[in-house]
Amino acid sequence: MLWWARRFRDQQAHKALISFLYKQFTTQLAIGVHQSSAHQASSLFPLLEACHRSKSIYEAKKIHQYLLTNNTHIEERWQLFEKLAQVYIACDLVGLARRVFDEIPKPSVILWNLMIRAYAWNGPFQEAIDLYHGMLNAGVRPTKFTFPFVLKACSGLQDVEVGQEIHEQKGTCPNSSTIVAVLPTVAQANALSQGKAIHGYSVRRNFCNDVVLGTGLLDMYAKCQCISYARRIFDILDVRNEICWSAMIGAYVMCDSMRDALALFVEMVCKSGMKPTPVTLGSILRASAKLNDLSIGRQVHCYAIKSGFELDTMVGNTLLSMYAKCGNIDNAARFFAKMMSKDTVSYSAIISGCVQNGYAEEGLLKFHQMQLSGIEPDVPTMVSVLPACSHLAARQHGACAHGYSIVHGFAIDSLISNALIDMYSKCGNLNFARKVFDMMYVRDIISWNAMIVGYGIHGLGVEALSLFNYMNAAGIKPDDVTFIGLLSACSHSGLVTEGKHWFYAMSQNFNIIPRMEHYICMADLLGRAGLLDEAHIFIQRMPFEADVRVWGSLLAACRIHNNIELGEEVSKKIQGLGPEGTGNFVLLSNIYSAVGKWDDAANVRIMQKNQGFKKSPGCSWVEVNGVIHGFVGGDQSHPQSTQIHEKLEELLVGMKRLGYHAESGFVLQDVEEEEKERILLYHSEKLAIAFGILSLSPRKPILVTKNLRVCGDCHAAIKLISLVTKRRITVRDTSRFHHFTDGICNCGDFW
DNA sequence: ATAGGGTTAG
CATH class of the missing domain: 1.25.40 (Serine Threonine Protein Phosphatase 5, Tetratricopeptide repeat)
Known part of the structure; x- marks a missing residue:
């Protein structure tokens, strides 16, 4: 019957065959034919063979059940089990296959290899290596098929040493498929010297004209960031298929050479006449995302629609991510909504x-x-x-x-x-946060940075510095982000000397050239501490042109220290830099208001209006029982709006008793004084806090987040609210945490 | 043999 199974290679025919065989098989069971065991193997083998070809799990399980409940001839029994295990492996049922495998006293080399391959593909990888050792212990000699699978498992485990050990143990010359299998391990371990050795070996053995090996090699070089080596291998190959082209394009994207990736893509399509695959499109989309170039991304999208690849889940996901990374969240959301899979x-x-x-x-x-x-x-x-x-x-x-x-x-x-x-x-x-940090097995630079930044935004500059010292002692190299965190931590805690010291040390001792962000931190540090002139000189002496954000932090410092002259100068500077300094009009207007120059304040507002600038609306959030409640200034959309407003009026009375008066200088609208008090009272952070007071039990601290810096009036008011209500209130704004308790904020009124 | 999404800073 076996020849039937062999002849029908077409899947449909196999299905038909299976049902035919299966019916016959069950009929035999029904009429008791199975009692003559001599007949069984000949009927079960082709059946399993057919199951194998058409991956028919249901039928295979039926046969499995039959084998477990009936005694078959012992020799044939293990042969059938072998075949059954192979069927399960073919159906990706590795666990079931293993159960059958473990029953077989002496599995064949083929089954050992298949079993190892199954684990090498699906994991757990360690299982593949353990099986390999089990195979050796059982006295079974590995074949040339064994090693690529074991090595693949090693690469899955990212374990170069085990891979090499096995490589040496086998003592034979590796063939090209072995090399291809070991290359990912080399790449993952970033073991360039080993990669080069393997490359050299391939050259000596004349393997290098093999596209498969060449693709593996170029990918390995690219993953080790050796793009020129990768390109050389690509150029040398006589025959290149689309996989090879795609790998080379992907290699450029990996090594941040987007222009080269795009150029090679054009060459692939226009000159070589190759058709791009979904993988190629994915790489090009990642390139356009990294370039922040929506127009390229759109073109690729059009191509994807025309070629039908848009429906490919991988391509779809890359498209989605491209739109999101280019800041076009609307398109991303729309695309996501209509994605089929x-x-x-x-x-x-x-x-x-x-x-x-x-x-x-x-x-x-x-x-x-x-x-x-x-x-x-x-x-x-x-x-x-x-x-x-x-x-x-x-x-x-x-x-x-x-x-x-x-x-x-x-x-x-x-x-x-x-x-x-x-x-x-x-x-x-x-x-x-610190507990998670301490419990970590391996801390990378991001762990340290996140923790240092954490201390910084809580105003714990000393702790940030001591963690930084601890990091140095542990031999971890800080990066540019570490210094941004460290400097802003110093800034929030007024640690001027320390901040200056580390700013100069970062280039001298750590070889990190300060970026714009570092200068922003320094301008902030000096200005906040009241050293306005020093900050001004510092900015003027910068090795490159200061941007709006640097000047903005100086202007904010002018606002804190009410320095009109410098504030005006800085403001002019900012206006000369183009339309980005939106929020800075607010600052200048605040400076004028604070010293009673109402006309000037009004002029700034008019200027702002004329130039079409709009302050982005302030929003605050508070979480109550796992639900996030968001508020904007003057918000009445919340279901409990009335109670919230009543609560605020009630709080206002208590605050006034403690000497509060609304700082109308923070109101930019041109309205009556009493109206200004209302506007301030219904600022988003105050609404969120009032809602927190209403909804959270008195013992619970209130945590509010804001999308802008907390306003000066609110800061003063919240201090009093914490006193009146005896509650702990925390406001996290864009730059740091403000912990209010008993009328005091831990930021020391500098923010 | 190539292959989609992810952490810190601003």
Whole structure:
């Protein structure tokens, strides 16, 4: 009967055959033919063979069941088990295959190899290596097929040493498929010298004209950031297929040479006449995302639609991510909505896209939608969700995400831990952040940076510095971000001497050239401390032209210290730099108001209006029982709006008794004094706090986040509210935390 | 043999 199975290679025919065989088989059972065991193997073998070819799990399981409940001839029994294990492997049922495999006393080399391959492809990789050792212990000699699989498992484990050991043990000359299998390991370990040795060996053995090997080699070089070597291999190859072209284009993207990637893509399509594959499109889309070039991305999208690749999930996900990274969140959301096959990657991409574009609430909503749709979150999903919680200071959502990560074994991942450090510190729980940090197995530079930044935004400059010293002692090299965190920490804590010291040390001792961001921190540090002239000179002596943000921080310092002359000068400077200094009009107007120059303040407002600038609306958020409540100034849309307003009026009475008077200089609208008091009273942060007081139990601290810096009147008012209500209130604005207790803020009134 | 989403700073 076997020849039947061999002749029908077409899947449909196999299905038909199976049902034919299966019926025959069950009829035999029914009429008791199975009792003559001599007949069985001949009928079961072709059946299993057919199951194998058409991957028919149901029938295979039936036969399995039959074999377990009936005694077959002992020799044939193991042959049938061998075949059955192969069927299960072919159907990706590795666990079942293993159970059958373990029953067989002396599995054949072929089955050992297949079993190892199954683990090398699907994991757990360690299982493949253990099996390999088991194979040696059982006295079975590995064949040339064994090694590529074991090496692939080593590469999955990112374990070069085991790979090499096995490589040496086998003592034979590696063939080209062995080399191809070991290359990913080399790349992952960034072991360039070993990669070169393998390359040299391939040259000596004349393997280098093999496209498969060449592609593997060029990919290895690219992953080791050796783009010129990769290109040389590409150029030398006689025959190049689309996989090879795609690999080379992807190599350029990996090495941040977007222009070269695009040029090679054009060459591929126009000159060589190759057709791009979904993988090629993916690489080009990642290139346009990195270039922040929406027009290229759009063109690729058009091509993807025409070629039908738009429906490919991988291409779709890259498109989605491209739109999000180019800041076009509307297109990303629209595309996501109409995607036919959304998977974990799609959800992770849309969640991170929302968060990166400032729609963290929407990101959490998408996460919720993901759970409802039954798609399982994985590590990257949670790494996208946690920053959403950070942005919103959503403590309960953050804690849930942490719990979920622990339960699913994600928490040991350093990306998760890093995101957790950031989440806990931005949610005001610095102790938890430190606990996560301390418990980490391997801390990378991001872990240290996140922790230093955490101390900085809580106004704990001394702690930030001591952690930085500890980092140096541990031999971890700080990077440019470390210094941004460190300098801003010094700035918030008024540590001028330390800040100056580290600013100069970073280029002298650490070889890190200060960027614009570092100069912003320094201007901020000096200005905030009242050293306005020094800050001004510092900016003028910068090695490159200061931008709006640098001047803006000096202007903010002028506002704190009420320095009109310098403020006017700086403001002119900012206006000369173009239309970016939107928020700075507010600062200048505030300076005039603060010293009673109302006309000048009004003029600035008129100027602002004439130039068509609009201050972005201030929003504040507070989380109550896991629900995020958002407020804008004067907001009446909240269901409990009336109570909130009443509460604020009530608080106003208490505040006034303690000497509060509304600082109308912070109101930019041209209205009556009493109206100004109303406007200030209904600022978004005050609304959020009032709602927090109403909804949270008196013992609970109130945590509010704001999308702008907290306003001066609110800062003064919240201090009094904390005194009147005897509650701990925390406001996190764009630059730091303000912890209000008993009428005092820990920022020391400099922010 | 190539291959989609992810953490810190601004």
